[in-house]
Amino acid sequence: MPTKMRGGRLRALATMVTGLLLVGTAATVAHADSTRSLQWHLDAMHAEEMWKTSTGKGITVAVIDTGVDPNNPDLKGRVLDGLDLASKFQKGDEHTDFKGHGTGMAGLIAGTGAYGGGKGAFGLAPGTEILPVRMPDVDDLSGFAGPTYLSRAIRYATDSGAQVINISMSTSAHSPELDRAVKYALDHGSLLFAAVGNSGDKDNAVEYPAATPGVVGVGSVGKNLRRSSFSQFGPQVDMAAPGEAMVHACGGKTGLCSANGTSDATALASASAALIWSKHPTWTNNQILRVMLNTIGAPTDGAKRNDSIGYGIVRPRIALQNPGDPGPADVYPLPDLKAAAEKSPAPSASASEAQGGGAPAKGDEGAGSSTSAAKDSSGTLWIVLGVGAAVLLAVAAAAVAVARKRRNRTTPPPPPGAPMHQPPHGSWQFTQPGPDGTPQGGGPPHQGGYHR
Helix, strand or coil: CCCCEECCEEHHHCCCCCCCCCCCCCCCCCCCCCCHHHCHHHHHCCHHHHHCCCCCCCCEEEEEECCCCCCCCCCCCCECCCEECCCCCCCCCCCCCCCCHHHHHHHHHHCECCHHHHCCCECCCCCCEEEEEECCCHHHCCCCCHHHHHHHHHHHHHHCCCCEEEECEEECCCCHHHHHHHHHHHHCCCEEEEECCCCCCCCCCCCECCCCCCCEEEEEECCCCCECCCCCCCCCCCEEEECCCEEEECCCCCCEEEEECHHHHHHHHHHHHHHHHHHCCCCCHHHHHHHHHHCCECECCCCCCECCCECCECCHHHHHHCCCCCCCCCCCCCCHHHHHHHHCCCCCCCHHHHCCCCCCCCCCCCCCCHHHHHCCCCCCCCCCCCHHHHHHHHHHHHHHCCCCEECCEEECCCCCCCCCCCCCCCCCCCCCCCCCCCCCCCCCCECCCCCC
16 A cells, blocks of 8 residues: 655655756656656656657647646646536536546646656656646436537637647547547647547447547557557557556645556557657648657557557657658548548538537536537437436437546555555456556567667
8 A cells, every 4th residue: 555645745755866857858867766767658668868859849738538737746837728518517627637537647748747846757748738628527427418528628629729639538429429529620630549448358348539530549558568458459449558557647635646547548649649749840630640650669460450559559759760751741641530431421510510519618517508418419408308208318328328437547656666556446447467567468569669
């Protein structure tokens, strides 16, 4: 179990690296007993080497999640004002993280390590800015309302200038409205990443928006660079990134958490895109994604992709060194969008959607109203339809069995050198690692890892 907390951090992390160069230059590599030393993924991805070239400066990453706490020491100065879609259900605003998850994702992306004068947790792209979009909790939504809220969030992030949109959450509900929102974001220059889900060792159900055409579905790998046993697999997986034994800034009493999940992997994919985009600001979203695919670590069996880790594991360091041909600016590089268009051309968006989907202004509490739900492409009013219709609607809602799930579970990390405390399965899907810290089971290994 974690040691007793003082001053918002672990006492056992008192011995830290003594020097740190700030954002935009190389950071001093931390050694034993430091928060940074627990962030294995930064070592594997050669973060300090990349930061000599890019920190993500000038790039805005939208975090559609549970809110982002701007007062976390490792996120101060990195969090913008955003949009609160949960004000009808939760106290506070987009800066009030009601579960700590959104702050964790922001920490993995943009953490500066500023706690204690440079002794905190780093994100992969510490020069980025975070645009928080707070979503209602899973218990506040029905299957019909979920895609509507998410569609509004995507459109707001796009209209607010977020180049990268991080969605570390999912639902089993799919709707044409969500398809249109994703297409809107792509057409207006944004790039979307979403977690594929954490039930790979259970039902492995297809979840959205990761499976939505035009969204990059991200799976998780562990230190052995194999698919995490919990990471869902299938054709919706486009790429993978580290997602096990992650230590990062987050919400909660200590402001520091350890976690496992495709949520974390998605945040690192988003941060990778930010690093590349910062160095090549004139490239389009399509070109950034193409370069990520050009430089990705390919599966070992020689296939172009597989269902465990997609086209491979993200390697932003290689993309920064030798990106290859970014290709045409206006062609989406993954096949799913073209295939979907050929199969069933998207219907025309409504006038309100064309203007941003009617996303409410900050503080608007009408997001969950029956009027908003009526605009869902299903055309179904989900509030007060009369007894007969309500019964039918309840049956339909039960059938879709929607549960928007945050893609990881977080706890304070143990002192350096102590075993990582792993909480039992709970409301968020979670995996128990093997005795050596690697997942039990998993997919094919990745050839060469990050060090090639």
